[in-house]
């Protein structure tokens with residue numbers, strides 16, 4: 001059975017990522033931008049009160065309108081690149097990814113990606129709108145953010161391969177994987193330093209909440225759509241190859 | 256890893272290496288796009304990129320300012 005060309009994998013990944021990015025940009029526009037706008041309005045009242053060095057208003061190289069538009073474009077580009085990486089990882093891992101069909105394992109991998117790349121950093125160092133964040137701590141926060149993702153990827157991979165270790169009997173596998181997931185998560189949250197910035201008293205809690213929920217919805221939806229579209233494309237290809245839809249599950253390992 | 260790895264096994268090593276490199280490159284590009292602050296490109300251009308990608312960085316939960 002022929003292996004799918006790498007170019008096809010990349011194409012599917014880019015397409016899945018672009019669709020997810022388009023949807024993500026739409027969610028960002030409708031759900032996240034209102035909070036960003038409100039946060040910038042708060043920053044503006046600070047600059048008006050002569051804290052000109054605090055926000056983004058001190059030296060405008062990109063207007064607010066452009067920032068919104070470029071922001072949506074950035075989401076599209078980021079999602080397309082992520083889709084390519086996702087497809088290549090999916091291809092490299094082959095049947096080490098859980099799931100019985102091409103679409104099932106694409107969704108499963110997207111779910112694991114969401115846990116490691118989105119949920120873990122969101123819990124350790126939650127997203128903040130403008131108006132929150134001390135420029136002096138941005139390096140520590142960025143290192144923590146990337147370090148959390150790295151640790152979460154290692155933990156997620158370990159838990160997944162333990163849950164699928166064929167040397168262990170099924171009952172033991174479940175217990176071992178669950179125990180590792182719980183112990184690992186607790187250890188990570190305990191070990192990783194809390195470097196999140198305090199939220200200024202004049203930024204309403206409701207604004208922070210809306211922003212964080214909007215951000216999680218946006219990224220979560222992007223993972224889901226990326227996995228779904230990629231799974232659909234692999235499934236459609238497997239079906240076209242074999243001519244029989246029911247056999248796609250036997251073929252997915254090579255796509 | 257004790258699992259079978261059919262997808263990797265029946266593919267030339269060159270392709271696998273290329274795939275990993277490309278995947279890493281794609282992820283590094285994302286990082287560059289979201290976190291460039293004058294390391295790789297002139298600081299003026301980096302500042303422009305930083306401002307242009309600003310809203311996406313916040314929405315995607317990447318630490319900003």
Ligand SMILES: [Zn+2]
Pocket residue numbers: 130309313319320
């Ligand atoms: Zn910012």
